[in-house]
Amino acid sequence: MLVKDNQSSKAAIALEDKYGAHNYHPLPVVLKKGEGVFVWDVEGNKYYDFLSAYSAVNQGHCHPRIINKLKEQAETLTLTSRAFYNDQLGVYEKFMSNYFGFDKILPMNTGAEAVETAIKLCRKYAYEKKGISENEAKIIVCENNFHGRTTTVISFSNDETARKNFGPYTPGFVKIPYDDVEALKEVIETTENIAGFLVEPIQGEAGVYVPQEGYLKKAREICAQNDILFIADEVQTGIARTGRLLATCGNCSCPEKNCSGTPEVKPDILILGKALSGGAYPVSAVLANDPIMEVITPGVHGSTFGGNPIAAAVAMEALKVIRDEDLASNAYKLGKIFRKEMESLIEENDLVTHVRGKGLLNAIVINEKEDSDLAWNICVKLKENGLLAKPTHGNIIRFAPPLVMTEEQLMDCVDIIKKTLDSMIQQVDL
Secondary structure, eight states: OOOOTTOEEEEEEEHHHHHHHHOOOOOOOOEEEEBBEEEEEEEOOEEEESSSSTTTTTTOOOHHHHHHHHHHTTOOOOOOOOOSOOOHHHHHHHHHHHHHTOEEEEEEESHHHHHHHHHHHHHHHHHIIIOTTTTTTEEETTOOOOOOOOOOHHHHOHHHHTTTOOOSSOOOOEETTTOOOOHHHHHHHHSSSSSEEEESBBOOOOOOOOOTTEEEEEEHHHHHTTTTTEEEETTTTTTTSSSSSSGGGGTTTTTTTTOOOOOSSSSSSEEGGGGGTSSSSSSSEEEEEHHHHHHHOOOOOOSSSOHHHHHHHHHHHHHHHHHHTTHHHHHHHHHHHHHHHHHHHHOOOEEEEEEEEEETEEEEEEEOTTTOOOOHHHHHHHHTTTTOOEEEEETOOOOOOTOOOOOOHHHHHHHHHHHHHHHHTOOOOO
16 A cells, blocks of 8 residues: 555554554644644644654754755765764764764764663773672662663663563662752662763653752762762753753853853763754764773674764754754743743643743643543644644643744744643633
């Protein structure tokens, strides 16, 4: 059965349902075209994208500079594997190292793959540089984390849907509450062979949980004092999403005009993905300085596609767009406006109890009873009104539009959200 150009949404959904594994529960909309902050479905209906492919499309859909770079490289050289050098990789590695202030980069493809790489790097460093006995290293992680869905990562996940019937699980991880410096201190004091602390600067998938001011800085200091590697998973929060180049930057905005050059919290290992690709091609990366990265030697770790010419060319252009269009500053400004508007909505509408976020990574908490599908129904109604968003963890709706959004467009989206919630409250028994 061929997929026709004029295929209906119903037919497209039926095809996926019949021939694809049911590992996602998408909103009932079938998208065909994207440009900037907008997407269109197969029937031609236009929507604001308020999810940005989980922050992979920070630069907007089909950014012409990124797409042109993709085409240019795809017509020249696509893949060599790492059996040979290619003329893009070294240039990309130098660009990345300078852009983020690290000695070296280890190029990979997906966010989960980069997290796995960081875990391997941390363990190998612990054995070869710290003297921890082989197979004894432990990595501290936070409850309610989301670092991917590989077998190793789900071993330290709280999400039973992601974990159930996938054991036996990988050992070597110690869980502590998120945003709890005292818990971090305690586990370090009472547990032997701690090699690293893996943390999301903001827990996105868990519902956009923003830690208290100073948490990351204190955690970083504790790790440094105890010779423990501080590993920042910025797959979702990185690349200008939170109003800075990195969420760990605090008030630093490295590639911007007013850069102080000194990040508030510099991790030992930095994990990037999603928007590093400009939404056009899978790209991820792990960055660290020489004393850590030099434990990686030929044959120890690799990827056929990691560091391929297309990925290198696309990622460099994606980061240049972030810098040239000052998208971090735009995210910072619009994020403040959005949260202020949502706070005023909360005063008028009992459906929403809380708004939280940073930059243009935000979420609202819906006032609903346990096991209710209210947040889902709100998202379906938002879709009918021209805005696409998705619930996470039941009663939380994440809002993360492309960073190229204008203030006028943002206010149009705020009106859609308010209109939708006002219409829904009449139908709900709180």
